[in-house]
Amino acid sequence: MRAETSFSDPTAQLLNRRITGGSTLSQMKQLLSFLLFDAGLLRDPLLIYAILSSISRAALIFSINETAATLAQSMWPIVFLLISAACSLFFGHLSRVRGHSVVKQVQHDMRRAMSRRLLAADIDFMLRHDKGHVYTVMTQEIQAVSSSSINLIEAAEALLLLMICIPYLFWISWFSGLAALVAVAIGTSGFVFAELPARRLVERANSSTARFVDRVSDMLAGWMELRLRKSRRVDLARDIDDAIGEVRDLSIEAERRFSTSQAFGQAALIGLICMVVLLLPRFQGADTTEMFQVMTVVLLAYGPIELVFKALPRLSRSVAAYRKIGDVVFDLQSRQVEPSEDTDTLSTHGFNTIELRNVTAHVGEGGAAGAGQEDAFVLGPVNLILKPGENVFFTGGNGSGKSTLMSLICGLRSPDSGEILMDGMAVGPDNIADFRGLFSAVLGEFHLFRNPYGLNKTEQKTLAEMIETLGLKHRVDLVDGAFSTLALSTGQRRRLALAVATAEKRPVIILDEYAADQDPESRAFFYDVLLRKMRDTGQLVLVVTHDEQEYYKSDRLIKMDQGRIVSDQQNPPAKTG
Numbered sequence: 090m091r092a093e094t095s096f097s098d099p100t101a102q103l104l105n106r107r108i109t110g111g112s113t114l115s116q117m118k119q120l121l122s123f124l125l126f127d128a129g130l131l132r133d134p135l136l137i138y139a140i141l142s143s144i145s146r147a148a149l150i151f152s153i154n155e156t157a158a159t160l161a162q163s164m165w166p167i168v169f170l171l172i173s174a175a176c177s178l179f180f181g182h183l184s185r186v187r188g189h190s191v192v193k194q195v196q197h198d199m200r201r202a203m204s205r206r207l208l209a210a211d212i213d214f215m216l217r218h219d220k221g222h223v224y225t226v227m228t229q230e231i232q233a234v235s236s237s238s239i240n241l242i243e244a245a246e247a248l249l250l251l252m253i254c255i256p257y258l259f260w261i262s263w264f265s266g267l268a269a270l271v272a273v274a275i276g277t278s279g280f281v282f283a284e285l286p287a288r289r290l291v292e293r294a295n296s297s298t299a300r301f302v303d304r305v306s307d308m309l310a311g312w313m314e315l316r317l318r319k320s321r322r323v324d325l326a327r328d329i330d331d332a333i334g335e336v337r338d339l340s341i342e343a344e345r346r347f348s349t350s351q352a353f354g355q356a357a358l359i360g361l362i363c364m365v366v367l368l369l370p371r372f373q374g375a376d377t378t379e380m381f382q383v384m385t386v387v388l389l390a391y392g393p394i395e396l397v398f399k400a401l402p403r404l405s406r407s408v409a410a411y412r413k414i415g416d417v418v419f420d421l422q423s424r425q426v427e428p429s430e431d432t433d434t435l436s437t438h439g440f441n442t443i444e445l446r447n448v449t450a451h452v453g454e455g456g457a458a459g460a461g462q463e464d465a466f467v468l469g470p471v472n473l474i475l476k477p478g479e480n481v482f483f484t485g486g487n488g489s490g491k492s493t494l495m496s497l498i499c500g501l502r503s504p505d506s507g508e509i510l511m512d513g514m515a516v517g518p519d520n521i522a523d524f525r526g527l528f529s530a531v532l533g534e535f536h537l538f539r540n541p542y543g544l545n546k547t548e549q550k551t552l553a554e555m556i557e558t559l560g561l562k563h564r565v566d567l568v569d570g571a572f573s574t575l576a577l578s579t580g581q582r583r584r585l586a587l588a589v590a591t592a593e594k595r596p597v598i599i600l601d602e603y604a605a606d607q608d609p610e611s612r613a614f615f616y617d618v619l620l621r622k623m624r625d626t627g628q629l630v631l632v633v634t635h636d637e638q639e640y641y642k643s644d645r646l647i648k649m650d651q652g653r654i655v656s657d658q659q660n661p662p663a664k665t666g
Contacts, residue, residue: 117404124234124241130191141176142177143246146177146181152173155169155170157385188242196231199235212503218417220303221300221302221303222296222299222417229298237404244397254390255270262379268361272394276353279357280350280405283347288406291343291406292409294343295410297336304328347402347406351399355395355398358394439527439627440477440512442510442512445472445473445497447507449471450504469506469653473498477596477627477628477629478624481629482645483633484635484647485649485655489649489652501525503521526595527595529591529597531603532601533601537572537582540571541571543593544589549592555588559584583603596629597629598623602635603634604636605635620642644659
């Protein structure tokens, strides 16, 4: 279901304005609509500052001409000139300062909204999207779109000035006004000619950047594997070279095309000046005063006109970024799961039964469930009932489906068929997030956060006690609400993850191959003391293990093979001696 947000969320309407194709003008229009209405530029003081800056600059041009024409007859043009100059400087300064604030605010709002959606995304989204693609959207693409807001305002400011100056030029000299219109038309045609192929190159460069980010992640996460084999390092280095080479080449080519479009605009402006100087006296017999007035308009409007030609390519780049953001947000929107108002209700009150009824899941490439591939691993059908106060061991060969079953039980995957029930009620999109609140876990691929997010003061106190209980006090501690270090051995990291999971005191705890990385003393403490203690508090403890000598210490032993439960055995009470 759709995530409910109480914060400024300019990406909310982006979901309904996703760019799916159409002409360049249509796509640019969608981006402008987002910036003006959804990002709030139309309601921001920046727009007023930009309008006043344009008007004061136009007034400055007019007052310069009037001063030159009437200096000997009157002093009011001089006063008007000074006022116009001061206003132009003042409102220009306000516009620049406010423009920077707007860029950062739009960036803040978009990243905040995207982060909230990513945190509420269902597991399928996380399994099916490359991290590099999502990372570049959260950083590079949002940066490009937010920066385009100031480009839009600069272009609007310049266009307003043109709307004032061109009629003024016609009033001074129809030839000059016509020449200005021709110059603007030539500059715009250059942009139209180069924009589409250049934007496609930008989109390809962005995709290559995402691939490079993925390879950087490989370098950092797989550093041990890379040190063990030179050929692996060589292949990864080649892949990195290809990615960054594509980014370089595509970006350079895109910039070359954009630069060509800007050259059209600059050539048109230079041509305008040349026409005024060379042709105006011949066609209209303009005197010195008229020439001075025309050149004043052209030269003072030159910068703003050039800004328009520079802003158009930047807005085009932003269209490419906007499309990528829209694709990710559109997919995120269809995979949102948001908890109810009281997210801890289930974890506080617990449950009586969790039942898997005829559950199946297809696991294909990348571990994604529901892949629909013919050679995908099939889990199930699984029929299973779990109750509080049990230590349930799951065993079986590698690839038998134990970890996949754990992800189904705790709601991190959705079954392709069958249903999961809690106390007889089906678990679905409306309550899956609350259902997950029943669980804490140390999964096979766990992640340790530097800060134990989500733990209240009482839970942090329990965490500190568990760190000492698990023999980690000499290596790591809580300092100002964060772990003093995460530079630990694999076994120590897993013990620290267990300390966090137990501190949460959830009704169900899942431990996937926890003991595999532990020394004999820690393993014995886990099986003989800790598991029994958690069960006695009423927790349901689900343990994936290959330790055959410890099977008898479970209350229930479930064996799996080729995605199916082949035996479900109740054990007698564990030995005490």
